[in-house]
Amino acid sequence: METDKKIILTGDRPTGRLHLGHYVGSLKRRVELQNSGEFDDINILIADDQALTDNADNPGKIRDNIINVVLDYLSVGIDPDKSTICVQSALPALHSLTFYYMNLVTTARVSRNPTVKSEIQMRGFADEGLPVGFFCYPISQAADITAFDATVVPVGEDQLPMIEQTREIVEKFNKTYGDTLVLPKAMIPENEFQRRLPGVDGKAKMSKSLGNCIYLSDTPKTVKKQVNGKMFTDPQHLKIEDPGHIEGNVVFTYLDALCTDDHFREYLPDYNNLDEMKEHYKRGGLGDGVCKKFLISVLEEELSPIRAEREKWQNNIGDVYDILADGINKARKKTDAVLSRVQKSMRIDYFDDRSIIGEWEELLKQPLN
16 A cells, blocks of 8 residues: 555563663664654554563563663654654554454464574574464564554664565555555665664674673663773774774774764863774774773763663653553554555455444345255
8 A cells, every 4th residue: 555654663571671772773763763753653563462472471571671671762852742752562553453364374384583683592482382472473563563554663783684575464464455554664874884883792682691781771881891991892803903803893893873073172182083093003002901991971961861871761650551551542543544445455344333233134045955
C-alpha cells in the first residue's frame, strides 16, 4: 500500500539498562531523526513481549527494566511531544497481527533467517530446546512494523534479514488479500563505525552477562574502570615505542564512532584530528594510556549530560508514568486502525456492521449439494 507519509518505528527489548552500543547504534540517530522535521510520525516501541520469549521464567526482569529503558530514552533526548513511546504488550492489535502473519510464513523460511540462527546459537537454544515464541519473533517484529504503517525502520546491519522477512510478509499479504499493508524500508547508520560498537573486551556485542558494557547511566568511576581495566587494545603494542595496530583496537573503534576534531582541541591538542593520532600510534611512540585517557574524556563529555537528565526524570517518576500511559493510548489508536483494515481485507470483520446478515441469507438460499 502506498502512503505519502514518512513514519518511523524503532525500539528495544527491556532486558536491562541501555548501553553505549545502543546509543551509538540507534539512540543518537533517533534523536537526530526526531528533531529533523522530516518525518510525520515517530514511534518507539518497548518490546516486552519479545523480551519474554527468552525470559519467560523471569518476567520481573522485564517489568523492572521498562522504567530503565524509558529513563534512558528521555535522558538522551527522546521528546514525548515528538515521539510516541509505547509498550508492546499493551497493544492487543500486535498480537492479532502476529497470529495472522504466522499463516503466511513457513517454519523453513524462519529457520533460514540469519539473524534467527545467530540469536539461537548465542542463547544456547540449540542445546536446550527452542521456545516457539522466540522462533516466531521475526513474525512478531513484522506485526510491530506494519501495525504503525512504518515506512522506515532504523536498524543495524545484523537486523537487515528481519526487515527483509517483514517485506516478504507484506508482499504476500497484499498479494493474497489485496493492497493493505505499507512496505517498509530499512535505514542503517551512515557512519560505518556506528553500525556495530563492540564490547570493551572486543567481543562482537556488548552483553550484560559478559560484563563488557558501558551503560549510559554508569558513573564516571565505572566508565574509567571499564576503559582502563577491560578495554582491548593491541596485544603486540607492549612498549610505547612499538608500532601499534588500529584494526581490532577497541579504543580506536570507539573514537571512530564518537570523537570529533573539537575533542582534540579540548583534551588532546597535540593532534588536530583522529587521523593524526592514528598515524602516530601506528608508527610507534604513542602509549595506550594516553589513548585511553583521551577516550575517557570523550565519553565523559557525551555521558555527563545524559546522566544529569536521567537524574531529573528519576526524581519525577509520576511524570514518566504519564508519558508512557499517554504514548500507549496514542499507539492503540494507530495500531487498532491498521488491525481493522487488515481484518476487513481478510473478510473477518464479521461484526463491524450488520451487512453479514444479508450474506448469510443469500448463502442459505443456495441449494445443498
